[in-house]
Amino acid sequence: MIPFNIPCHIGEEEQAIAQVIANQKMSGNGEYGKKCVNWLEQQLHTKKALLTPSCTAALEMTALLIDIGEGDEVIMPSYTFVSTANAFALRGAKIVFVDVDSTTMNIDTDQVQEAITNQTKAIVVVHYAGVSCEMETIMTIAGLHDLWVIEDAAQGLMSRYHGQALGTIGHLGTFSFHETKNYSCGEGGALLINDESLIGRAEVIQEKGTDRSQFIRGEVDKYSWRDIGSSYLLSELNAAYLSVQLEHAEAINQDRLTTWQYYYEGLQYLAIRGDLTLPMIPKEVEHNAHLFYIKTKDKEGRQQLMDYLAEKGIMTVTHYVPLHNSQAGKKYGTFYGEDRYTTSGSDRLLRLPLYYGMSKRDVAYVVESIQQFYEK
């Protein structure tokens, strides 16, 4: 049996967690939390990072930080996880979904440009599969219209665009450390604050609307309620687990990339024959092998392949149901323009097993099984 995912585990996490218990300090922003924050700030080159309970929470913080309110419009792809939209719908924004590029499943920048109105306040990009969106174009459009750019880089830690880390290019960036992501701690996330003017308030929002972070640094002599906020801290137990994974980030990344490359090379001739489509990595992008997906010719072909692989003990998984087709998506958003690639891409996309430590034998077995399916 080859599962779709196995949560990343290095083997030193237990020791780190035991240390937290021994230290008798288990709440947020502790020693291990600081270790993770320092790693993020130094490795990715950003002004400020905060650990959050999830990427969902980090996205909610971004909506608070840029003061999203009733009537504001936020542009994003429909092909994304619900949290991308929820964070802004929660604050009363109207979600404006646009189509994706067929080769990357990332937001179509031409559609972004056209969807802008006087109500538009922000563009949220999603780096699907850890492959960067066209950030240069996005930042130019945002600059012209004075819009905020938020990177949902939930899948994008260790990926780069023109050498720059994903999550550090927009005004704000978010990561996920959910167990399905490359670096995990069960549930967890991070917010990167690349626009210096937002740092002070981000710390307040994270600490239930208080200036507790400033108080701990000795900058104020007592802390009090300053603004709206919530509890957006990651437990020290989770941070300890995460810190081990970040220390081994390079090795984890290499391991995943090796598996990704094996899939790519093994399936290439099927792509050339036209049986399936492989992912495309733009040349300015260094990706992190978050996902390996293929696209079948149609939805029926995908189901047949999934069933065939399941019989061989291989778990494969489809991905997002386009948000604009969902019940809440219809209530809180609208689709601007034509849905040329979102639904059709979603219907054909299939994710193959990929996790840290996946054996070469298992990858080869998946590749051979897919080859057999198309040969029969």
Ligand SMILES: *Cc1c(COP(=O)(O)O)cnc(C)c1O
């Ligand atoms: C995983 C994911 C999220 C949510 O992350 P959580 O940490 O589970 O809240 C949000 N957006 C995208 C694109 C994701 O892949």
